Amino acid sequence: MSALKNINNEYILDILENQDHTTVTILSSLLSVQDGIGFLPKNAIKVVADFVNVTTNDVWGVASYYLNFRFDPPGKHTIEICWGPSCHVNGASKLQSSVLEKFKLKNQGDTSDGKFTLKFNTCLGACPQAPMISINHKLSGKMNSLKLLKMLDKLK
Numbered sequence: 754m755s756a757l758k759n760i761n762n763e764y765i766l767d768i769l770e771n772q773d774h775t776t777v778t779i780l781s782s783l784l785s786v787q788d789g790i791g792f793l794p795k796n797a798i799k800v801v802a803d804f805v806n807v808t809t810n811d812v813w814g815v816a817s818y819y820l821n822f823r824f825d826p827p828g829k830h831t832i833e834i835c836w837g838p839s840c841h842v843n844g845a846s847k848l849q850s851s852v853l854e855k856f857k858l859k860n861q862g863d864t865s866d867g868k869f870t871l872k873f874n875t876c877l878g879a880c881p882q883a884p885m886i887s888i889n890h891k892l893s894g895k896m897n898s899l900k901l902l903k904m905l906d907k908l909k
């Protein structure tokens with residue numbers, strides 16, 4: 754993980770220059786970096802500021818406003834549990850409590866061994882398959898606690 758903390762500026766710039774969006778904003782640029790690397794390394798703030806032609810304060814303002822941005826590398830595996838309306842009425846809270854208990858966490862976050870990052874998502878975009886989860890960006894629907902815990906046990 755520590756090697757990830759030293760992502761060089763050229764790598765970040767390459768991500769920024771290859772964004773899909775036609776309109777490049779501070780937010781879209783930060784999202785691209787986080788999607789590409791998994792978090793916002795310290796130097797990304799300056800690289801984004803130069804790329805969008807704003808100050809580093811402008812970029813920090815956006816990066817620190819949105820709770821979804823993280824400034825440290827995530828765990829090896831990222832688990833997302835949707836708790837949006839469709840998933841909520843179809844049992845998302847049971848999934849949440851099962852995983853929180855398994856990970857010995859009180860809320861979303863990283864496990865102490867750095868193996869997992871748990872996130873609660875407001876909609877994973879597949880409501881008819883509720884309740885939805887995502888493991889390392891791979892979606893699975895019609896989830897239940899037993900199935901989810903088995904899937905987590907298989908992750909190395």
Ligand code: FES
Nearest residue numbers: 835837840877879
């Ligand atoms: S509310 Fe869960 S996928 Fe949309």
